[in-house]
Amino acid sequence: MPKRIIISLIYLITFTFASVAQSSSKVFQKANTQFETLGYAKAIELYEIALRKPKGATDEEILKAKLNLALSYKLVKDYQNAERVYRETLSANPVLKGEDIKAYRHFAQVLTSNSKFLEANQNWQKFNELQEQDKRGIEFIKLNSNREALERNVGSYKIEYVGINSSSADFSPVYYKKGLVFVSGRTENSQIRRVFNWDASSFLDLFYLEDLKALGTESGASAIGSSSQMVTQKNAQPSKKLGTDYYTPPTANDAKTVGRKGTEYITGSKYLDYEEEPSIQTEKFSKNLNSKYHEGPCAFFHDGMKIVFTRNTLIGSGGVLGPKKNGAISRLKLYTADYENNDWRKIKEIPFNSNDYSCAHPTLTIDDKTMYFVSDMPGGYGGTDIWMTRYENDEWSKPQNLGGSINTRGNEMFPFVDERGNLYFSSDGHPGLGDLDIFFVPMSTAAGMPSGKVRNLGAPLNSSRDDFGIITDSERRTGFISSNRKRGGIDDDIYKFTRLGTLYGCREVVVNIFDNDTKKPFDKIRFEYEIKDNVTTRESAITNDIGTIKLCLEADNDFIFLIKQNGYQAESISFSNKDASDYEVSKLDIYLKKEIIIERSKLDKKVEKVDSVSETLVSRRNDNISSSIFRGVVTAGKDSTPIAGVRVRFINQCTGIAQEMTTGADGSYEFKRELNCDYVLESFKENFGKSSETIPKIEEKRSIITSIFKKKKPVVPATGSFFDTKLYKVGDIVKLDNIYYDSDSYKIRSDAARELEKLVRTMQRNPNMIIEIRSHTDTRGNALDNLMLSQRRVNEVVDYLADKGIARARMRGVGKGESEPVNSCGDGVQCTEAEHQRNRRTEFKIISIERK
Incomplete structure (x- = not known):
């Protein structure tokens, strides 16, 4: 209602x-x-x-x-x-x-x-x-x-004004067959104008748009602010801006002014009228349902043969159209009706209606067994609350309040439940952008009660005005909302929305990384993070010079943070923002422990206790046997799944010194090694068998050959931050992962300078190589400004290499602007700061390689 x-x-x-x-x-x-x-x-x-x-x-x-x-x-x-x-x-x-x-x-x-x-x-x-x-x-x-x-x-959302709106209130659409049933205060040429005492506005009826396809036309749905909103002006003063004048009667749903006559005391109400005619034809939904009373928001059983709707009544002396005397009170009640003989019949009250309180705003789960509705009945939290009732054997159960996580001392109303059972509602009691905001909460389908935290949908679905009456699918891909945002509080209109970006947006977290012993922050430490069990989402970030960084992580997810720092044990830290606040910044403090070094004399005395063995640990090593960095992954022998929490020990057989660390979620380990010494690699974990193997030294002769070989053909590290020209052909594009820029800046950061030094050495070792340097920006801001910024960035790189002695004739600089993002962060798409940073990059295209 x-x-x-x-x-x-x-x-x-x-x-x-x-x-x-x-x-x-x-x-x-x-x-x-x-x-x-x-x-x-x-x-x-x-x-x-x-x-x-x-x-x-x-x-x-x-x-x-x-x-x-x-x-x-x-x-x-x-x-x-x-x-x-x-x-x-x-x-x-x-x-x-x-x-x-x-x-x-x-x-x-x-x-x-x-x-x-x-x-x-x-x-x-x-x-x-x-x-x-x-x-x-x-x-x-x-x-x-x-x-x-x-x-x-x-x-993340495109909002469109739809052509079924009129100069009266239009709101709370619901899907019915191939179209929409909605509430409207339009009079449809009625000779009798029934008015509501609150603000002298018209009473409300149910209207019907038969086919949703009509909204797909240009006149049917237009972007907010476009000229196709079909607004006409009658004798209006040209100095008055549309939206600030009084031009439409208020409604029982929302009003800033009162009646066509207006009043000089209410801002804007004394000016001349505006009229707005719908550009799409609709009709009254049912003669039997629409009466001289208010008929408001409704819900349909999913076979389309039964409806639950709201209608107001008057308790006490007087009538709806007559004066109220002796304390007559208007109440709202829920009714049902069945579709028979081409109309809605057998209208009857739902049993828990009362003359002492109101019930309104019904919505049904997909199985038609649970109904949520609004009421101010006793037992609530204040204002209007959302309640739940079960429908079994043609009977409605005793209503149950949804509890304090949803209901507040304010007003909760206009519930809607999607096909997955998720609940949407509007509230002025939960913190929002202004007036009524739309909120979302996951529900337990078995209990019919909330199973998660209430979330504000945020802008643009919410505004500083009333936003309510949402209907949508389970992924919120598209749907409709009701809002009075267009005219600043005078009337309610129906808007169509389409999701363009992520479903949940992002929530902020400040990450701080410290030394566990000294408690001092690290200076610009690099780390990686990803959504749990989704390695394709892995991103990298670098803290500032006091060991901190603010990230905006995709909301309602679990994350894994991976930190590897020389001389410290690798860490795999779990973090979840599922219960985090929408508007308070979370904090994640990470403390890195130093690697454990054990002397052989102490090692011999140390006895490892291994409990009953259920599986065997297997250490999978890297293939680059000549590297001074020894890396690998510990897995379970049965299914080769990486194992976290494994103590891995790397013992130098020349000195008896052992390095030790504990694996993270990816099961990986990393140690420094001396090539001319044998090592023993051991792995320990409770309920696993001990794993032990000898890592042979690299012969001196082979080490010399390898050293010479490296001078001629640099090896490509796993990070991809340095490349061997013999492995690439002319025309290949190579990205140096660490060449990033701060937002709106073209100056080379210190971490990028260290990476460019490697390119300098490569250019020096290959004096006949010619490259094209390409610089890219993220997609935020003006495209022309981004193009100019990228050119300044690429010029900065060329200048840096030239200062290091690389001839300018061997380099060509091309600014690409925002035209070639490496991810989906295009215009209008909500992305994390790390995702935007991936687009602020520099690439190198090999133009020519002449080998001698």
Whole structure:
């Protein structure tokens, strides 16, 4: 059902209590009556008039009137006037007690919507200090201090305005057959205009778009801000910018203004009208379902033969279209209907409806056995909560609250469950970008309850306005949302979205690497990291000169960090950001232990205890037997799987000195060796048999030959950072992995300079080799600027090599800009900083090689 009605139910309870102290002065009585009966637009007008000359009113009455006026402006989404009244009232430092303390929270929310985040935090802090129960301000303060965390994924989604929208409210679509059923306040030429007391807006009905293919046309779905939004202007003042004037009636769902006549007290409401006509034909969904009441969000059983929908009723004297007397209250109830004889029939209430609370906003799991809905029934956490009920043998079970991980002291509403059982909902109680934000939480399909952490979807699916009513697939590839972002709070519209980038975006972590003994940070240490069990995602990074680096890792994943440093034991560290905050930076501290050196005299006394043997360790060595670095991988003998946690010992038979380390997740080890000495390689792990083998020395004669051979033909190290020209043909392109640049910089970093020294030596050893140096940027920023930046970078490399004595005639420099990324980080795609850095690289193309 419309969110305005849902919220009105809450305020009906809350603010009747807040206004118990009725004014004894007649000048305020009418204003208070309008406020208590949710007629906020009329209340604004009366309060403004009354406060000009508050004759006979007490200070307490005047304060109460000002707080009610400010809240009324907030509820009709006029945040400018709401800020004005709150600032004027609270700057006088009144003593607020009881329910009035909420004014600081309301002011903080208004300031957030007006993008005044620092001042918003100050009022959240006041709210936190004056009451003990509601601590949501703590999380809002954290988010307001790092809002970029929810905005960095903005390029991952394309948002399109669809042609079914009108100048009235249009929201909460659901899939039905080949089309969409949605809620709208359009009157369809009705001679009787039924209005909602909150803001004099039209009542709502269900409408139907028969075929989704209609939205695929240019006029059906257009990018936000395009000229195809079919907006026409009637007698409008040209100086007024679209979106700032009053041009459409408010609705029961959301409004900044009241009625066609407007009011001079609400910002923008006194200007001339705008009209917006749909560019795609829709029709009323059902004569039997649509009535003189509100019909709101609905859900269909997956065979399309049963519907659950929301309708409002009036409890007490008076009628929906007539005056409310003696405390008549509008409630929302859930109904079902069956499709028979070409229409919806057998309309009946769901048994747990009540005249004491409301139930609304249904959504069904794919098996039609679980329904989530919204209610303010007793047993909740505050405002409206999301509840769950089971449907078995044509009966609905007793509703169960989804608990405190989802429900807050604010309002949770508009739930939607995808085909995998994941739950989406909107909330103003969880920290967000403003007003209602859309959130996501994984669910246990068996229990129907949350199984993970609630996540804010972030921009652009969320904005500083109301965002709600999402429907999508399990991978969030495409779908629809409802939002009033276009006109800044006047109307709700339906938008189509398409995901272009990663599903989850990324979350920040600061990595610090220290010496375990001294606790001092390392100076620019290189390490690798990858998503667990996915070696194709491996990336490398280098800490700064104080041993730290900030990474943005793909959200909701487990990672492995691999660190190998000469003289230290290799480390494999697990890290998960599945439970990490969306807007707080995580921290990962890594301490490296020095290699263990054991003298032979002590080694002989050391006895290794081996428990019952289940498998045998196998050491797989590298093939480069002439290298002074001895590398390998320890695996299990049965299936050759790399083994972590194996102690590997490398014993020099000349000196009796042993090196020792423990393998990481990849099972690898690495030791320094003297070529003219024999070594013993031993491996130990509990429940494995001990592995031992002799590594023979390299004969002196062979060492000399190898040394000479290396001068003629350099060996290609495994890292690929140095290459042998005899292994490549003319035209080959070789990338030096360590030639990276800082963002927006063309200066050569110290780690890149060390790598370029190897190229200098190669060019010196091959005086007839001619190369083309190519420099690339990442895809962020302006393409022309990136092209110029890449040319400056390549010029810097050429200058560096020339300073080292390499003739400029042997080098050609070409800047490639952002035209050739090595990964999927194109325009509009959310990537980690490490992924962007891979694109900021330099490559060498061999133009000519003349051998003598």
